[in-house]
Amino acid sequence: MRTVLVTGLGGAGRTTVAAATALAAAGDGRRVLLLTADRDTLLGTPLGTEPRRITGAPAVAPAGAGAGAAADLWAARIDPTAALRDEFLALQERATAVLDLLGAVPLAGEEIVELPGSAQFALLRAVTEAERGDWGLVVADLPPLPEAVDLLALPERLRRYLRRLLPPERQAARALRPVLAQLAGVPMPARWLYETAARWDRELAAVQETIDSPGTLLRIVAEPGPTATDALRAARTGLALHGLRTDALIANRVLPRHSADTWLAALAAQQEKAVQEWQEWQERNGDGAPGTAVREVPHLGRDPRDAEDLALLAAALSGPGSAAPTAGPVPEPAPPGPSAVVDRRAEDGTLVWTFELPGADKKDFGLVRRGDELLLRAGRFRRIVPLPSALRRCTVSGAALTDGTLTVRFTPDPELWPRTS
16 A cells, blocks of 8 residues: 655645545545545545545546546545544553642543644554555645654654653563562552553554655645745755655646746746745755655636645546556665665774765754764754664764765774674
């Protein structure tokens, strides 16, 4: 199964493009599920937390083609409050003894409301759960691009926090807890706490697996212009830092070229210049930063509102040079890691680790080693990268950022490396 994660710049029409992407893919006979937290209805069909078939979905065919197949399109709205309520109440029930000891007053279900960020993470969990169904394609409408990058990095961060707060190896001592509880006179961390942490870790690992899957495509929507170009240039580094691969950059609301109206012609020329620069990125960076294909979607001359408008956008996405997801085999997975990583021995005996970080700027970049990890900062984006075992026995002896390539040099610590005669 394939999954398309649609994000983009704020106000660029990413939610509409996500719906059009789903409709375009549904026209070839596949069952397509659209997941969104921003829509209550789609083409006149009210959305619930369970998938509903969109009865108003029209058949879609690319321009110049015959009649399209009937669209088998389904959609669901994410309810983050329900998921948060169920999880919190279950945890509260199992922690009753500890909460009573602390004098805590339990919360009732109706008191629990949505928290910032819960909608986005609930969306990722829903995508992972949808993979267990018989969908041919799942399309998820993600938040705007900077927030989407942080969201897709969240499972890795939360798993790290869990491992630090509740190390799995500590579970080996659970047989001593009853004795320790009697000696201390207070309840010790119970088995359920570690079981809950293990369950969370499994769920986060499943979400991470979905994000890293070669069948998961990240699609970016932007309205061409200098502001969008600057925002995309900054986002390129964040995408590379977290190892997120994009397959398409959708240039949305493209105006007609060569208009007789001088005001409209100036805007169209500005858009054309931006699209040309995006295409040059693709030619220089075949690795998908910010996208392996640039697809233009025309401006309809109005805000898309009905089935006909959505069908026009879907046809543009499924036409020649289509950016619509195919039904072909899932490609081989890309190399793991935040980007292209090379570990080699330099001539002076040091070890060199390189990261490809297109668009990274020296003045906004930071690197700190803390224990067995590297803390990387590129503008507003941050990532903590665990060191390979060989590099943990070394000290950082230098780093350089040149033309979007970060090179970190490590010197072997003689106290930690085997001695050779």
